[in-house]
Amino acid sequence: MDERTKHDRHEADSSARGDRANTTDAAAIARVADTVRTMVAPGGCAWHEAQTHGSLTRYLVEETSEFIDAIERELPPSEVGLELGDVLYQVLFHAAIAERDGEGYDLASVADALNEKLIARHPHVFGDRGRMTVEELNAEWERLKEDAAGEDRGSRGALDGIPSGMPTLARAAKVVDRLQRAGLINPGAGRIHPDEPLAAVIGPDEGRLAETGIGDAMLALVTRANDAGVDPDRALRLAVERLSARALHRGE
Numbered sequence: 001m002d003e004r005t006k007h008d009r010h011e012a013d014s015s016a017r018g019d020r021a022n023t024t025d026a027a028a029i030a031r032v033a034d035t036v037r038t039m040v041a042p043g044g045c046a047w048h049e050a051q052t053h054g055s056l057t058r059y060l061v062e063e064t065s066e067f068i069d070a071i072e073r074e075l076p077p078s079e080v081g082l083e084l085g086d087v088l089y090q091v092l093f094h095a096a097i098a099e100r101d102g103e104g105y106d107l108a109s110v111a112d113a114l115n116e117k118l119i120a121r122h123p124h125v126f127g128d129r130g131r132m133t134v135e136e137l138n139a140e141w142e143r144l145k146e147d148a149a150g151e152d153r154g155s156r157g158a159l160d161g162i163p164s165g166m167p168t169l170a171r172a173a174k175v176v177d178r179l180q181r182a183g184l185i186n187p188g189a190g191r192i193h194p195d196e197p198l199a200a201v202i203g204p205d206e207g208r209l210a211e212t213g214i215g216d217a218m219l220a221l222v223t224r225a226n227d228a229g230v231d232p233d234r235a236l237r238l239a240v241e242r243l244s245a246r247a248l249h250r251g252e
Contacts, residue, residue, distance in 0.1 A: 033092050033107055040096040053094055060090045120144065138181060158182035159244060168233050172240045184247040 039048040067083040075083075092107065099106035121144050123129040124137070132140065145161070158178050162171065179185045225232040 032088075033096070036089070036092040036096045037099070040093070040100055048093075051093070051097065053097060056090065056093060056097075060087075060094075063087050063090055117148075120148070158184055158248070168236050168240075172236055175240050175244055179243070179247045184250065185243070 036048075039045040040051075042049060063083070063086040067080070067087050070080045070083040091110075095105070095107035095110055098104070119126045121141055124132045124140075129140075158181075159175060162174050162178065164171075166174065176185070222232045225235060
């Protein structure tokens with residue numbers, strides 16, 4: 001068997017395996033989606049029937065947190081899979097409510113819209129753009145988001161699209177990342193001077209800051225805030241607002 005024949009056979013085998021996997025995935029999703037629809041429908045489960053998108057929000061946060069916890073605790077894959085299933089359940093739950101109440105979308109339309117968005121935002125994979133670096137991709141994705149929203153190129157603000165309801169620490173990290181990529185703050189602005197108290201906690205190697213050191217430093221700040229009667233979450237929110245205002249003002 002020549003190399004070309006081997007290659008063609010390998011491609012055919014890979015395609016066949018992919019088709020079988022797609023069929024299995026679709027059947028499994030269809031089964032569980034139908035189960036959730038039955039629970040949500042009138043005459044199904046009274047608790048499920050009474051839920052709304054708003055009442056389910058806390059469960060989405062809770063199940064997502066449990067999935068993250070399973071990953072970070074390095075639980076067995078079977079347990080991680082179960083937690084991921086609980087996250088999927090929330091997606092199916094919201095889609096079933098929307099379908100039942102005629103809100104204009106259902107699981108199929110959500111999946112189709114997601115698929116179209118993923119393909120549109122990855123022309124380097126599904127189009128002819130060729131391979132791109134991570135830096136090029138970040139810039140390209142911002143341009144594609146503007147195109148999708150019908151906005152002029154470069155019209156989107158550095159902090160546009162960041163949800164105000166994000167957890168404070170996660171939002172702070174997102175804001176800092178966006179401002180740094182936009183060139184509105186110095187990437188090295190957060191570096192610790194060797195003489196500062198936190199330097200001893202974090203360590204001298206700025207290139208490889210240990211998670212343990214950063215976590216200890218943050219915990220020390222929270223302890224100091226509690227001792228001073230300061231809400232650390234509020235303090236961080238206000239600090240992010242001040243940083244954003246200063247950076248955006250300089251960028252005008």
